Structures are given as C-alpha cells and as structure tokens.
Amino acid sequence: MADGTRAQRPAAGGTTTPATGAPTGAPKPATEGPAGSPASVLRVRRRIDALDRRLVALMNERARLGLEAGAAKAASGRRAVLDPDREREVLLRVAMANPGPLPQADLLAIYRRLITATRRLEVAERKRAQLRPAAATGPAAAAGGPATGGPPAAGSAVGDEQHPG
Numbered sequence: 001m002a003d004g005t006r007a008q009r010p011a012a013g014g015t016t017t018p019a020t021g022a023p024t025g026a027p028k029p030a031t032e033g034p035a036g037s038p039a040s041v042l043r044v045r046r047r048i049d050a051l052d053r054r055l056v057a058l059m060n061e062r063a064r065l066g067l068e069a070g071a072a073k074a075a076s077g078r079r080a081v082l083d084p085d086r087e088r089e090v091l092l093r094v095a096m097a098n099p100g101p102l103p104q105a106d107l108l109a110i111y112r113r114l115i116t117a118t119r120r121l122e123v124a125e126r127k128r129a130q131l132r133p134a135a136a137t138g139p140a141a142a143a144g145g146p147a148t149g150g151p152p153a154a155g156s157a158v159g160d161e162q163h164p165g
Helices: 037-076 084-097 104-131 139-144
Strands: none
Touching: 037 084, 084 104
C-alpha cells in the first residue's frame, strides 16, 4: 500500500471487502454452498468416477463377448475377422440410441475405436490358438483348423484382417 503497510490477504477460500481488501470471514466448509461450489463439484466428480468404473467393466464385458463371437466364427470356419455389415449394423443401432447430449460423431468415433480394439483382440486370440499344441486343445484339434489350434486352412492367414479405410 502507499503507506508502506501490506494489505491483508484473506484466508484460502475467504473473501475480502471491496473497499479495504480485508478478509470478511473464514472460508466456507466444503459441505456448504450452491451448485458450482467445491462440495457440489466433488459430488459430481465422484459420480463420474463411479460411472467410469462401470463403463470400464461394461467395455471389458463387451470385449469378452466379442472374443466369444470371434471364437464361434472361427469354429464355424469363417476366416475373416472383419465383418463390415455387422459393424455398420452396430454403429447404426448406437446412433439411433443416442439421445444426446454427446454429439453423434463423437459417440460413433468412440464405438469405432471400441470395435477396432475388439477386432485386434480377436486377431491376437486367433494367433494364440494357432500356436497352441494340438494336444493342449483337445480331441477336436486333431481335425485341424484355426479355431481348434491346428494348422490354418490352406491359403488362410490369421493376420489377414481387413481394416476399413
């Protein structure tokens, strides 16, 4: 200040009077206050954190189901990992289920990434299945084929997944 004294600073979270800059009181506890206060932000963040844990569990469950579907495809002799018609169907259903506020393009980008990650898991699982010894995969392995752990069918390669452009 002009007289050589320093203005008092309010305690953390406190307020000052406009004329003097002096503290008007102690900071409000985190349990009080309107929306936007530290307590309400913490409550919302806790709900977001809980929801994030649920989303992670659901995405992992979805990935496990994708692996089951991939195993069933391989067992039925389907070599292709990529199924563009199925992916289009999933994205259309997701788009139709979105009431917002998440923009359609962002939601679809998330789902495309989820589908890609699941496809990569399926490719890795097929590669592991090819590397397993026939004895370790049971009697069905004696028949051969990528789904049973035997050698791949002539002309097939597990890594032959297609990626949409």
